[in-house]
Structure formats: structure tokens, C-alpha cells
Amino acid sequence: xxxxxxxxxxxxxxxxxxxxxxxxxxxxxxxxxxxxxxxxxxxxxxxxxxxxxxxxxxxxxxxxxxxxxxxxxxxxxxxxxxxxxxxxxxxxxxxxxxxxxxxxxxxxxxxxxxxxxxxxxxxxxxxxxxxxxxxxxxxxxxxxxxxxxxxxxxxxxxxxxxxxxxxxxxxxxxxxxxxxxxxxxxxxxxxxxxxxxxxxxxxxxxxxxxxxxxxxxxxxxxxxxxxxxxxxxxxxxxxxxxxxxxxxxxxxxxxxxxxxxxxxxxxxxxxxxxxxxxxxxxxxx
Amino acid sequence: xxxxxxxxxxxxxxxxxxxxxxxxxxxxxxxxxxxxxxxxxxxxxxxxxxxxxxxxxxxxxxxxxxxxxxxxxxxxxxxxxxxxxxxxxxxxxxxxxxxxxxxxxxxxxxxxxxxxxxxxxxxxxxxxxxxxxxxxxxxxxxxxxxxxxxxxxxxxxxxxxxxxxxxxxxxxxxxxxxxxxxxxxxxxxxxxxxxxxxxxxxxxxxxxxxxxxxxxxxxxxxxxxxxxxxxxxxxxxxxxxxxxxxxxxxxxxxxxxxxxxxxxxxxxxxxxxxxxxxxxxxxxxxxxxxxxx
Numbered sequence: 001x002x003x004x005x006x007x008x009x010x011x012x013x014x015x016x017x018x019x020x021x022x023x024x025x026x027x028x029x030x031x032x033x034x035x036x037x038x039x040x041x042x043x044x045x046x047x048x049x050x051x052x053x054x055x056x057x058x059x060x061x062x063x064x065x066x067x068x069x070x071x072x073x074x075x076x077x078x079x080x081x082x083x084x085x086x087x088x089x090x091x092x093x094x095x096x097x098x099x100x101x102x103x104x105x106x107x108x109x110x111x112x113x114x115x116x117x118x119x120x121x122x123x124x125x126x127x128x129x130x131x132x133x134x135x136x137x138x139x140x141x142x143x144x145x146x147x148x149x150x151x152x153x154x155x156x157x158x159x160x161x162x163x164x165x166x167x168x169x170x171x172x173x174x175x176x177x178x179x180x181x182x183x184x185x186x187x188x189x190x191x192x193x194x195x196x197x198x199x200x201x202x203x204x205x206x207x208x209x210x211x212x213x214x215x216x217x218x219x220x221x222x223x224x225x226x227x228x229x230x231x232x233x234x235x236x237x238x239x240x241x242x243x244x245x246x247x248x249x250x251x252x253x254x255x256x257x258x259x260x261x262x263x264x265x266x267x268x269x270x271x272x273x274x275x276x277x278x279x280x281x282x283x284x285x
Numbered sequence: 286x287x288x289x290x291x292x293x294x295x296x297x298x299x300x301x302x303x304x305x306x307x308x309x310x311x312x313x314x315x316x317x318x319x320x321x322x323x324x325x326x327x328x329x330x331x332x333x334x335x336x337x338x339x340x341x342x343x344x345x346x347x348x349x350x351x352x353x354x355x356x357x358x359x360x361x362x363x364x365x366x367x368x369x370x371x372x373x374x375x376x377x378x379x380x381x382x383x384x385x386x387x388x389x390x391x392x393x394x395x396x397x398x399x400x401x402x403x404x405x406x407x408x409x410x411x412x413x414x415x416x417x418x419x420x421x422x423x424x425x426x427x428x429x430x431x432x433x434x435x436x437x438x439x440x441x442x443x444x445x446x447x448x449x450x451x452x453x454x455x456x457x458x459x460x461x462x463x464x465x466x467x468x469x470x471x472x473x474x475x476x477x478x479x480x481x482x483x484x485x486x487x488x489x490x491x492x493x494x495x496x497x498x499x500x501x502x503x504x505x506x507x508x509x510x511x512x513x514x515x516x517x518x519x520x521x522x523x524x525x526x527x528x529x530x531x532x533x534x535x536x537x538x539x540x541x542x543x544x545x546x547x548x549x550x551x552x553x554x555x556x557x558x559x560x561x562x563x564x565x566x567x568x569x570x571x572x573x574x575x576x577x578x
Contacts, residue, residue, distance in 0.1 A: 007485075015382065022379045023395075026402050026456065029413025032423060036416060045421035093308050100305040114573065115313055120507075122317075123514020123558060125531045126551045129538060130320035133327050133548060166316040198301075227406040229517050230531075234538065246408050250415070250521060262409040269404035 030266065037259030044256045055260040066260040075245035076261075082157060082241055083225040086164045090221050091214060093165075094172035098210075101173075102180045119167035124230030131163050132234050156237030163231040168224050172217040179213030180206075212279060219276040223269065321555075328548035344549035354533060354550070361530040362557055364444070365512040368451040372459045372508050373501065375452065380463035381493070385472065396464060403457040411521050414450050415441060418522070442524035450518040455511055459504040466500030467493070502569050506562050513558050530554055 036044045040052035042062060054063045066072060101113060119127065132155065139153035152158040183206060191201035207214075229243045236244050242261070249258055331341035348354045383395050402410060417423050418440040428434045440446060470493065478488035494501070519529035534554065537547030566573060 015378070015386075019379055019382050019395075022375070023398060025453070026399070029410055029417060029453070030402055030405060032416050033409055033413045043421070044416050045419060046423065046426045093312055096305050096308050100302075100309060104302055104305065106302070106306075112309070112313075115317075116309065117573070118313075118317055121510060121559065121562065122321075123510060123531070123554065125514055125516055125534055126324075126555055127317075129534060129547065129551050130324045131316060132538070133544060134320035134323040137323050137327075162316060166312070169312060223404065227408075229406075229408060230514060233516065233535070243406060243408055247517070247521075250408070250412060258412065262405075262412060265409055266405050270401075273401070273404050 033259050033262045034266065037256050037263050039256055042255055044254075044259055055256045062255065064255070064257060066257055066264065069257055072242070072245060072257070072261060075240050075242045078157065078239050079226050079241040079243070082161050082164065083222045085161050086168055086225040087218050087221040089161075089165050090169040090172045091176075091218055093169050094176050094217060095210070095214070097169070097173040098176040098180045101177055116170060116173060119170045122167070124167070124228070125234060127167060128163050128231040128234030131159060131166065131231075135159055135162075154237065155235055157239055159235040159237075160232050160241065163235045164225045164228050167231070168221045171224065172221050175217040175220065176210060176213045179210055183209050215279045216276055219272050223272060324548045324551055327545055328552050330545055332545065344546050345553075347546065348549060348553060357528045357530050357533055358553065358557070360528055361513060362561070364448070364451075365509055366561075368448055368455065368512045369505050369509045371448070372452050372455045373505060376456060376459040376463055376504070377501075380460050380467055383460075384464045384467035385470070385475070399460050399464075400457060402453075407454055407517055410454060411450055411518050414446070414453065414522060418446055418449075441522060442526065444523070446522040447519050447527060447529075450522040451512050451515065454515070454518055455508040458507040458511060462500040462504040462507075463497060464500075466497045470496045498569060502565060506565060509561060509565075510558055513554065 037055050038051050038053075040049040040054070041047070053065075055065050056067060057065045059065065059068045097116065101109070101116075122130075135153040139150040142148050142150045142153075187205050187209075188201045191205045192198060196204065227243060229247065232241055232244060233247075240248070246258060246261060328344055329340060329342065330338040331343045333339050348358075379399075383392055383399070387395060415422075419425070420437045420439040420441070422440070424440055425434075425438045428438060429436070474492055474496075475488055478492045483491070514531060516529070516531040516535065519527040520532060523529065530550070531554070534547050534550045537543045537550060
């Protein structure tokens with residue numbers, strides 16, 4: 001079973017075989033998506049008609065490439081905006097939460113902690129729907145009471161951002177809390193003994209210590225926001241983020257330009273993954 | 286002067302505490318608790334005229350009397366449980382291999398390789414399966430090339446395709462907790478099990494699996510919830526007949542604009558998901574906070 005236990009060659013070979021098959025299963029769909037972005041055909045399917053750059057660089061219909069497809073490029077822009085706002089907001093709140101749960105003692109702390117984990121247990125579609133229902137209740141109330149149309153509470157990017165923020169904050173809180181737990185409080189006390197105020201001590205000693213976690217949580221938050229579909233679907237208005245735009249095209253059936261977008265996403269994710277790996281390396285010693 | 290700074294400090298701490306507490310309370314109440322309460326309220330009303338509502342259970346009775354809704358609900362639950370079980374069965378040997386058979390660099394590399402697909406959007410992954418499984422896709426092409434079939438076969442738009450997609454999408458959330466818990470199992474315990482005459486099966490059953498239980502449980506819970514709440518994979522891989530419950534919710538809310546019915550469906554799905562998670566925790570005697578973090 002493990003290397004120090006002897007086992008038959010057949011057993012070891014078949015185990016290895018299984019693991020190899022597993023990784024083929026894991027990687028094939030991605031390779032296929034990437035490969036067909038270079039297929040010289042109007043559909044992302046067999047037969048293979050030879051190599052082309054058209055799905056990236058093509059400039060007119062029906063061979064409109066990614067870099068000339070304004071609708072897709074615009075939706076990427078929308079997604080980036082939403083992701084940046086969501087990331088910054090959730091990091092700020094998550095840092096507060098981490099300090100609250102790691103440093104403070106108060107009645108009801110465990111209850112609040114369980115409540116904080118709740119967004120992870122609520123399916124994304126339902127989270128989106130509940131925020132949709134509540135925000136329109138509030139907006140309707142404003143309309144009846146003050147005859148004022150609260151535009152931000154109608155489906156649109158503000159709600160999309162709020163919906164993503166609602167559950168991404170929990171994940172960021174878990175990551176940052178885990179790091180803060182490892183922090184030696186005496187370092188902060190030392191800074192305060194040397195005359196720093198509590199806030200200065202936190203800003204100059206604790207926050208730098210948290211940096212890898214903040215960065216890691218930030219990357220995860222950005223990706224989760226950028227790739228979120230379920231919550232976004234229920235809250236989206238007229239400006240479609242990338243996942244929604246891609247989904248609409250997928251259902252209609254699309255040219256391999258979608259493969260090109262996918263490759264772009266893969267490259268983007270890979271870069272983020274590498275950056276976060278390097279950023280967290282000194283932490284592991 | 287000597288007493289003053291102490292009390293000042295205390296009020297500062299109190300203030301700091303309230304400043305830390307306020308944002309989390311705002312977040313949880315405005316974005317999680319109140320929306321869900323409001324959804325319950327909306328699900329318990331019936332529109333009698335324009336902007337006129339009455340308290341009623343009709344949205345729930347509608348669910349229990351209309352077989353389509355009821356069947357979709359049960360079908361979603363059963364398929365999610367099956368998908369969770371299959372994910373666990375497929376992921377466990379691989380996780381064990383990474384955690385206990387390999388060591389050093391290959392171990393790290395294989396673990397990272399496991400994570401890679403999940404840095405890519407679920408949409409892209411599902412799209413990959415669509416290209417593989419569709420009538421003009423690669424699997425169909427490969428089967429023809431091998432001479433196993435003599436015409437293109439459509440493999441998309443059936444339950445197997447949905448299942449493959451769900452398992453694929455969930456894999457990471459099973460592998461990571463499994464590898465983490467298995468990693469903390471001391472190899473000498475396994476060796477001791479063998480030295481005491483245990484068979485492979487026995488060692489697995491009484492040493493490895495009990496040790497990995499927290500990981501198995503958290504993996505299963507996360508996978509189950511993600512599967513139950515999935516919309517993308519069943520819709521794209523299952524086509525029109527996928528009959529997934531989240532689709533019903535979407536249809537009621539967005540297509541039919543029947544929010545009352547949709548809210549009732551949402552509550553039912555939430556209750557189902559919480560119930561099964563709770564049962565899972567009870568049966569295996571795990572605590573919620575431990576499993577989630």
C-alpha cells in the first residue's frame with residue numbers, strides 16, 4: 001500500500017495506471033478546448049481542418065477573432081471591474097473579521113462564527129435569488145415611501161458585486177484568520193512597549209506578517225469573482241460579465257472564438273497561480 | 286495620571302471591538318440573514334391582485350401536487366448523492382497515492398497538477414466536455430476510428446454526461462481535503478497495522494479511513510452542496526431534459542417572473558441541502574466548524 005510495505009508488481013502497476021488515467025481525465029477537456037481554438041473551421045468540432053490564428057486575430061464576420069470581438073472584450077472589462085471591487089471589499093472586511101475572531105473574546109462568538117460560515121453552505125443560485133428578492137423589496141419600499149427609484153438595487157453590476165462579496169468574504173476570512181492565528185502577539189506588544197500605538201503596531205508589524213495571506217486571499221477572491229456564475233446569473237442586469245456572455249453564446253452554439261477566450265482565461269489563471277506560488281514561497285521556508 | 290491611561294486604553298479597546306463587530310454584523314444581516322428571511326416571507330404569500338398579496342401556503346402545496354416539480358427535486362437530490370459518492374470513490378485512491386506513496390518533489394508536482402484545472406472557469410471545463418462528447422466530438426470520432434461504431438454517436442444531453450461533468454467539476458473539492466488529512470497520517474501507523482498481521486483491506490478500514498474521516502466528510506459536504514446548487518453543468522451537458530432543480534428556480538424567477546413560487550423552491554432546496562449536510566455530520570459525529578475550516 002505504501003512504499004515501505006511490499007506489494008506485488010501487478011498491484012503497483014495497476015495503481016500507477018489508475019493514477020495516470022485520472023490525470024488524463026483531468027487534463028483532456030482543457031487540452032481539447034485549447035487545441036480547437038486553432039482549428040480552421042466555423043465550429044469547435046471535428047474534422048480538423050488545419051491550423052489558423054483566425055479565432056484570435058480574425059477581423060470580420062463570420063471569422064471574428066477574440067481581439068476584434070467587441071462584445072466579448074467589453075464583458076471581460078466588466079468582469080475585471082466587478083472582480084477588483086469585490087476583491088478589495090472582501091479583503092478589507094475579512095481582515096476585520098480575522099482580528100475579531102482571533103483577538104476578541106465576547107459572548108456569542110461561536111454563534112457568530114457559525115453564522116460567518118453560512119454563506120459557504122448556501123448554494124450560489126439561492127444566495128443570488130435571496131439578495132434579488134430582498135433588494136427589490138427594499139427598492140419597492142423606497143419607491144412607495146419616497147417616490148424614488150433606487151436604481152442600484154435593481155439587477156445590475158452593483159447587485160452582482162454585492163452577491164459575490166457576500167460569500168467570497170467568508171473564504172477570505174478563513175485564509176486570513178489561519179495566518180493571524182500563527183502570529184506571535186508578543187511582537188505586537190514589543191512594538192507597543194517601544195512606544196508605538198496599537199494601530200501603528202498593527203500597521204507596521206502585524207499587517208506585514210499577514211501579507212502572504214492577504215495576497216493569497218486576494219488572488220483567490222479575484223478568481224472566484226471573475227469565474228462566478230451561479231450568483232451572478234440571478235443578479236445580472238444589462239451589462240453581462242464574461243461568464244454570462246460566454247454562457248449565452250454556448251447555448252446558441254458559437255464559433256471557436258469561445259475556445260480562444262478560454263485559452264486567454266487559462267493563461268490568465270496560470271499567471272495568477274504562478275504569481276501566488278512565488279509570493280507564498282518564503283512563507284514555507 | 287497613573288489611573289487615567291488604563292481606563293482610556295480600555296475604552297479604546299471597547300471602541301475597537303465595536304468597530305470590528307459592526308462590519309461583520311452589517312454584512313451578515315444585510316446580505317445573508319435578512320435576504321433569507323425576506324425570501325421565506327415572499328414564499329409564503331400569494332398574489333391576489335396587482336400588488337395585493339395574501340398569506341398562503343399555496344406555493345408549497347403547488348410543489349407537492351405538481352409531479353414535475355416533485356420529481357425534479359428528488360432526481361436532483363439523488364443524482365447529487367450519487368455524484369458525491371462517485372467523486373469520493375474516484376478521488377480517494379489518487380489522494381492516497383499523492384499523500385502516502387509519493388514524497389518530495391513528485392508529490393508536490395502531482396498535487397499542483399490536480400489543482401490546475403480548477404483555476405480555470407467551470408464554464409471552460411464544461412465546454413471541454415461538450416466538445417468531447419457531442420455528436421461531432423472527439424469521443425464519437427475516436428469510436429468511429431476504432432471501428433466500434435459505424436456512425437457518429439451523440440453522447441451529450443443524457444444523465445451520464447451530466448454525471449461526468451459533475452464529477453469532473455467537483456474533483457478538486459474532494460482531493461484537497463483528502464490529501465490534507467491523509468498527509469497527516471503517520472506512515473508508521475500503517476506499517477504497524479501490517480506488522481500486527483492486518484490485511485490491506487483491514488488496515489484501510491481500521492486505520493486509514495477513520496483517520497481520513499474529517500477530510501472525507503468535508504469533501505463530501507462541499508461536493509454535495511456544489512452539485513446540488515449547480516446550474517451550469519446540468520444545463521449545458523443535459524440540455525433541455527436535464528431537469529435540475531436550480532433550473533426550476535431560474536425559470537420561476539427569470540422566465541415566468543413568478544417570484545413567490547421561485548422563493549418557495551429556493552427555500553425547499555436550502556432545507557434539503559441543510560438537512561443532508563446535518564445528517565452527514567450527525568452520522569459521522571463531526572462538528573460543522575471543524576469540517577468547514
